[in-house]
Amino acid sequence: MKHIRVGGEDFDTGTCLQELEALGGGGVASFTGIVRGGNGLISMRLDHYPAMTEAQIGKIVDEACARWPLLGVTVIHRVGELHPGDRIVFVGTASAHRGAALESCAFLIDWLKTSAPFWKKEHFEDGHSDWVEARAEDDTALERWK
Amino acid sequence: MKHIRVGGEDFDTGTCLQELEALGGGGVASFTGIVRGGNGLISMRLDHYPAMTEAQIGKIVDEACARWPLLGVTVIHRVGELHPGDRIVFVGTASAHRGAALESCAFLIDWLKTSAPFWKKEHFEDGHSDWVEARAEDDTALERWK
Amino acid sequence: MQLSILYFAWVREAIGNDGEAIDHPGDDATVADVIAALSARGGGYAQAFADMTRVRAALDHAFVPFETPIGKAAELALFPPVTGG
Amino acid sequence: MQLSILYFAWVREAIGNDGEAIDHPGDDATVADVIAALSARGGGYAQAFADMTRVRAALDHAFVPFETPIGKAAELALFPPVTGG
Numbered sequence: 153m154k155h156i157r158v159g160g161e162d163f164d165t166g167t168c169l170q171e172l173e174a175l176g177g178g179g180v181a182s183f184t185g186i187v188r189g190g191n192g193l194i195s196m197r198l199d200h201y202p203a204m205t206e207a208q209i210g211k212i213v214d215e216a217c218a219r220w221p222l223l224g225v226t227v228i229h230r231v232g233e234l235h236p237g238d239r240i241v242f243v244g245t246a247s248a249h250r251g252a253a254l255e256s257c258a259f260l261i262d263w264l265k266t267s268a269p270f271w272k273k274e275h276f277e278d279g280h281s282d283w284v285e286a287r288a289e290d291d292t293a294l295e296r297w298k
Numbered sequence: 299m300k301h302i303r304v305g306g307e308d309f310d311t312g313t314c315l316q317e318l319e320a321l322g323g324g325g326v327a328s329f330t331g332i333v334r335g336g337n338g339l340i341s342m343r344l345d346h347y348p349a350m351t352e353a354q355i356g357k358i359v360d361e362a363c364a365r366w367p368l369l370g371v372t373v374i375h376r377v378g379e380l381h382p383g384d385r386i387v388f389v390g391t392a393s394a395h396r397g398a399a400l401e402s403c404a405f406l407i408d409w410l411k412t413s414a415p416f417w418k419k420e421h422f423e424d425g426h427s428d429w430v431e432a433r434a435e436d437d438t439a440l441e442r443w444k
Numbered sequence: 445m446q447l448s449i450l451y452f453a454w455v456r457e458a459i460g461n462d463g464e465a466i467d468h469p470g471d472d473a474t475v476a477d478v479i480a481a482l483s484a485r486g487g488g489y490a491q492a493f494a495d496m497t498r499v500r501a502a503l504d505h506a507f508v509p510f511e512t513p514i515g516k517a518a519e520l521a522l523f524p525p526v527t528g529g
Numbered sequence: 530m531q532l533s534i535l536y537f538a539w540v541r542e543a544i545g546n547d548g549e550a551i552d553h554p555g556d557d558a559t560v561a562d563v564i565a566a567l568s569a570r571g572g573g574y575a576q577a578f579a580d581m582t583r584v585r586a587a588l589d590h591a592f593v594p595f596e597t598p599i600g601k602a603a604e605l606a607l608f609p610p611v612t613g614g
Contacts, residue, residue, distance in 0.1 A: 199452060
C-alpha cells in the first residue's frame with residue numbers, strides 16, 4: 153500500500169494508523185508534524201509546486217520501499233493556511249519488523265524536509281511575515297541516509 | 299505528560315496520538331507493535347511481572363526524558379491472550395523537534411524489548427506452543443543507545 | 445518553441461509573477477544561462493537571483509544543478525531551498 | 530525472616546509453581562547461592578537452572594547480576610530473558 157496525499161484538508165492520524173496496522177506487519181511507525189506556536193506566530197502558509205509535489209513524494213516513497221521491506225507507506229502533506237496546533241505532515245510505515253518501520257519513517261520525513269517542493273511563510277502578530285529558511289541541520293539529517 | 303499503561307484491554311492509537319499532538323510540540327512519533335500471523339500461529343499469551351512492570355517502564359521513560367527534551371511520552375503494553383492482528387504495544391513521543399521524537403520512540407521500543415519483564419508464549423494450529431526466545435538482534439539494537 | 449518558467453516562494457514575490465513563457469533558449473543553453481538572462485532584466489529579477497546559493501532549480505519536475513542543459517525540457521522552475529515537512 | 534521467590538515463563542513451568550517463600554539465606558548470600566540451593570533440589574528446579582545463560586534475576590524489582598548479595602531484599606524473581614514489545 154502506497155498512499156500519498158497533498159491537499160488543504162486536515163486528516164485523521166488514527167485512521168491512517170489503522171490502515172497501516174491492518175496490513176499484516178508486526179510494526180507500524182509514524183511521524184506527525186504540527187505547527188508550533190510561540191514567538192507570536194499567528195498562521196503559516198504552505199505553498200507547493202503542484203505538478204512536481206506528488207511525483208517527488210512518489211520518488212521518495214519508492215526509494216524507501218527499495219531500501220526497506222515495507223508493507224505500506226502513507227505520506228500526507230497539507231498546503232494552504234495553517235495555524236498553531238494544526239497537523240502539517242504525516243508519515244506512516246508498516247513492516248514485518250520494527251527497525252524497518254522506524255528507520256524508513258525517519259528517512260521519509262528527513263527527505264520530505266529537503267526534497268519535496270514545499271515552502272512555508274510565517275505570519276506574526278506584529279504584522280510581519282517571513283519565508284522560513286531552509287536549515288543546515290535538515291541537510292545534515294539527510295547525510296546519514298547516503 | 300508521562301502515560302504508562304499495562305493491561306489486557308485494547309487501546310485506540312488515534313486517541314493516543316491526539317493526546318501527544320495536543321502538547322504544543324512540533325513532532326509526534328509513534329510505534330505500534332502488532333501480533334504477526336503466519337507459521338500457523340493461533341494466539342499468543344503475554345505474561346508479565348506485575349510488581350516490576352510499570353516501575354521498569356517508568357525507569358525507561360525517565361531515561362528517555364533525561365536524554366531528549368520530550369513534552370510527552372505514552373507507553374501502553376498489553377498482557378494476556380492476543381491474536382494475530384492485535385496490537386501489543388504502543389510507544390508515542392512528543393517533542394519540539396522531529397529528531398527527538400523519532401529517536402526517543404526508537405529508544406523506548408528497543409528498551410522495552412530487552413528490559414521490561416514481559417514474556418510471550420505462542421500457540422500454534424498443530425497444538426504445540428513455545429516460549430518466544432529473546433533475540434540477539436534486540437540486544438544489538440540496544441547497543442547503539444549506550 | 446517556448447519554455448515555461450515558474451517561480452515559487454520569495455523568488456515569486458521578488459519577481460512579482462507566478463511565471464512566464466520565454467522563447468526557448470535552445471537545447472544547449474543551461475539553467476544558469478536562462479537565469480543570467482532573467483537576472484539581466486534587473487529589478488526584482490536581479491534581486492531574486494542575486495545570491496544563487498539561495499536558489500534551486502527543477503527542470504520538468506526534477507531537481508537539477510544550474511549547469512544542466514535545458515535540452516527538450518518544457519518547464520523550468522526556480523525557487524528557494526524547500527522548507528516542507 | 531523469609532525471602533519470596535517468584536518464577537516466570539518457562540522457569541515457572543519447569544518448576545511447576547508461581548513462586549514460594551524460603552528461609553532468608555542471609556544478607557551475604559548471593560543470587561547465585563540461592564539458585565544453587567534451589568537447583569540442588571533436582572527435578573524441575575535442576576531443569577530450570579541447567580543453563581544459566583538463559584536465566585535472568587530481579588531483586589526487589591530491579592534486574593541484578595547473579596553475583597549480587599541478597600542483602601535486605603524481600604523478593605527475588607527468576608525468569609528467562611524478556612521478550613515483550
